[in-house]
Amino acid sequence: MSVPTAPAGDGSASPAIDIRSVSKSYTRGQQIVPVLQDVSFHIARGEFVALMGPSGSGKSTLLNLIAGIDRVDSGSILVGGVDITTLSESELARWRSRSIGFIFQFYNLIPVLSALENVELPLLLTPLSARERREHAKAALALVGLSDRLDHKPSELSGGQQQRTAIARAIVTDPDILVADEPTGDLDRVSAGEILDLMAGLNANLGKTIVMVTHDPRAAERAHLVRSLEKGLLIDDNGGDGGGNGNADPALHP
């Protein structure tokens, strides 16, 4: 088993993300609503995975659990060998700041900060000096093609430009994993295509592992692997580019 440096479709590499028998439910009033039931699978390093499924299938919850912003009821999630379900609140926050880049459907930029400051934000949690932070943030914005929009506020940017800024923010700390929740959900076709190109480029050129939740079949096409959820269960799906077979796990077929 070797660690792939390029997007690996074979899935035989040591997993970047290892999800083991994860269950999660929410209480709505008196009722307990199961969202994920005994889900297990792993995502290889450098993989680009799309999570699909109808609303309420649990795909966003799964993404939140992988990203460490929600807690499992049972089971464990290993990311880069670290079991994040055992981390304390503050350890988890520190881990997220180093290991995860977030891309949201509605960009989630801070409206009062400029593009450059938005990108600089995650670096405040690092020991970098103010000058280094600015340099890193500028470099990240250059990478997404926004060098000429450093001082623009989010409201002065188009949807596509805002999402690029958000992507620059996600990669500025150089995390191994990017999680994207409907990254093209709020964009027109052209902008969506550009964002997907950008993400595919980050995956291919920088080797970022990407986990993307999407409804958009065009977005899913760009992933190497599509995993589908329905009613909290992972179902076998070959909708990807066929690279999913290596991830077959006995737990997927209960």
Add this chain to the structure above:
Amino acid sequence: MALLVSYSLRNLLARRMTTALTAGGMALVVFVFAAALMLAEGLRATLVQTGTAGNALALRKGSKSEIESVVDRGIAALVETRPEIARDADGSPLAAREVVVLINLAKRGTGEASNVMLRGIGEKSLGLRPQVRLKSGRMPRFGSLEIIAGEGVARRFKGAGLGEKLRFGMRQWTVVGIFDAGATGFNSEIWGDVDQFMNAFRRNAYTLILVRLAREDALAAFQAGLGADPRLQLDVKAETVFYAEQSEMMAKFLKILGVSLTAIFSIGAMIGAMITMHAAVAGRTGEIGTLRALGFPRRSILWAFVLEALFLGLLGGSVGLLAASGLQLFTISTMNFQTFSELAFGFALTPGIVLLSLAFGTGMGLLGGLIPALRAARIKIVDALRAA
């Protein structure tokens, strides 16, 4: 962290109207707070300056104020023999026997009556009080029914202006001069010949003896010397200390009144700040979720909102203080109920009051912002992101 500080500041700027209204409410409270303290301080400063360093006062034992005191002629003569008293060129002691009488005069404009203090002075009284200068007219001739009025009295009371006539003590008195005593209590007095006043009011004893000590450190010896004579029964105090004590009760009253009033008002202002900050948190729930997802700990979120509330309070405090500092241009005249006489004084702003007022403003912001900030820090990330 500069970026977090500017994040808080810019959020305040982003909702200018809400910020201005909330800070305005707090500014009003700080204004009242600062004004009450400035008033108390102004009163204190006025009365402290009334005394002159190096002077000592002898009053009847146990007298809390000048009007309670009675000093017999014989005792006055004995006091003046003390060696601690400075002497002038011809060897006579630098001492003045004075009498203080309260009379009722009508105010200009309203005609409302108010107490004014008359001070019968000796030949040396003016020399012992270098802060008192004749501003216009001339000094009264001793042995005549002539008086001079402090600037404050001349301005505020009927018949007390230069050349005007006043009737009291069953006699008609002519104002022949106006004196300026700076920011002291004397500005609210009328002075005339001590013997004429004693005749008019049928007094046969003085109120006090004012002396200039030969050396400033002679006070203890002077006190001991007079205390050793059982016939005298006098209290001897430095003039500055005596007048400072006169202000204590009034200043304390003003302070307590001001502070308790503002304490009540401040609850309203804090609720205002709390509502503003709650709205700020509610409006930025998505942002909070984003920041937390990016790895900012709860602590940072708490700080960002607390900082915002502190800025809000500081802004309110500064505006209120600025407005209150304008009060220094005004003079207040009120009854000092320790001496039962009218006293004019101004608002005095000291560095201590500046600090206290700003601390009060930021304190209101902090208390108002703390609960919303705690709520912001406690929101679950996924719930917060859903609100984005």
